[in-house]
């Protein structure tokens with residue numbers, strides 16, 4: 101980068117800039133007056149401008165604690181976080197402008213921090229966790245707190261497994277003593293059972309007020325004594341009665357407090373100093389604190405109230421029950437997609453086992469070969485989603501014709517690709533007034549497209565609407581949604597009788613699953629009030645190559661992915 105033009109530009113703009121060295125690195129030094137203080141900012145020279153240029157504050161101790169700065173004791177500088185996201189586009193072709201702009205931002209941040217003490221204090225609280233992480237022992241593993249409330253509560257502590265570097269086994273677990281995790285087959289329970297007996301105790305301590313995080317890790321003891329004043333009398337008494345009376349060589353305190361950026365959680369690990377031989381109670385005053393070594397620890401909440409919304413699930417779907425019939429290429433994708441939205445209960449039904457012929461268009465891994473598909477999927481889903489209940493059945497669609505069972509679900513999704521069985525099942529639902537909505541979904545071959553039909557009982561439109569013959573309005577045998585003309589032999593056959601299959605890729609299955617899951621979620625969220633249909637239209641390249649023909653619907657269709665009304669005016673059931 102051409103630093104002489106940058107230097108000239110900044111000088112012309114009235115800054116006192118000089119080329120210098122900082123810790124043997126070439127640097128720019130800028131002297132300025134900020135809120136009545138003489139301030140020196142240092143910029144370490146870069147080869148290339150790839151982000152907003154940054155400036156360090158020299159000798160930060162002189163100014164007291166300024167929000168959005170982090171001190172580096174060794175170098176006697178503080179970094180200044182002007183918070184420019186990566187998404188801000190930098191004009192790297194005119195770097196002097198970027199320098200001027202960035203310098204302005206740095207100075208105005210310091211100006212505010214130095215002149216507006218109320219703002220400064222508030223910002224220090226807002227960035228509490230950044231400050232806490234700064235003083236945290238880098239070797240200390242993550243502490244996962246499984247509590248779902250912020251009140252005083254005793255925790256059993258499971259320390260990390262020895263020698264484990266990655267995964268949940270590398271984390272501390274803090275588990276409420278009255279812990280009951282549902283569903284029973286959850287990765288959490290699995291984990292807790294495998295870890296063995298708790299190795300220590302701790303507790304959750306709500307604070308009525310919070311002060312900025314300690315500036316340095318050596319300030320932690322004083323800071324802790326200060327924070328004891330912000331524990332309510334009730335909680336302090338409980339703490340004295342429990343951990344204060346328990347003799348041990350270690351304790352874990354998990355604090356929470358309200359900050360301008362929401363409820364903040366953090367922790368302190370107490371460990372008896374090496375020369376102290378006899379176990380002691382949790383130190384709650386200066387005198388007792390002498391025996392202990394304190395370490396700041398990072399607390400992560402591992403409960404559904406926190407994890408689900410934060411990681412993109414919809415909590416309102418937790419109480420929804422879905423029956424998914426068919427766990428093939430489309431069905432297995434749907435199962436994963438539904439689970440990822442936050443649905444709480446999924447029942448899978450499929451009589452088939454997973455075979456090598458399924459491998460490339462199925463979500464299951466090769467080690468599930470010869471497993472029942474439902475069982476493999478259940479195992480995978482349980483591993484991934486801690487708050488999902490998965491039940492399995494090995495029934496075909498037509499063996500599920502029990503209205504009492506069907507009526508217990510909020511939605512039934514059928515992904516078996518058999519129009520005949522699907523229409524027979526539909527007839528059963530009509531005759532027995534099954535109240536649950538049903539989605540039928542299928543993929544067509546050769547990448548031409550896929551479809552999903554949502555039949556909500558007692559609303560306009562039904563599955564039969566999707567089977568009205570477009571020519572003579574009679575009940576058709578193939579769906580009028582299809583993009584491939586009927587009566588073409590579309591299946592391929594590699595090994596003789598019973599081995600015919602429809603050629604389509606996993607990508608086609610995925611697309612079809614996506615329109616289906618989207619339709620399902622919109623329905624479960626109460627956004628659809630009448631029966632609907634949706635299709636995705638792919639290219640006809642492979643169809644033409646293979647010498648097949650497309651329908652008029654394909655040629656005219658321009659509403660890919662749009663949810664459309666299902667009602668067909670020629671449907672005899674809907675026009676009774």
Ligand SMILES: [Zn+2]
Pocket residue numbers: 561562563564565566667668671672673674
């Ligand atoms: Zn109809």
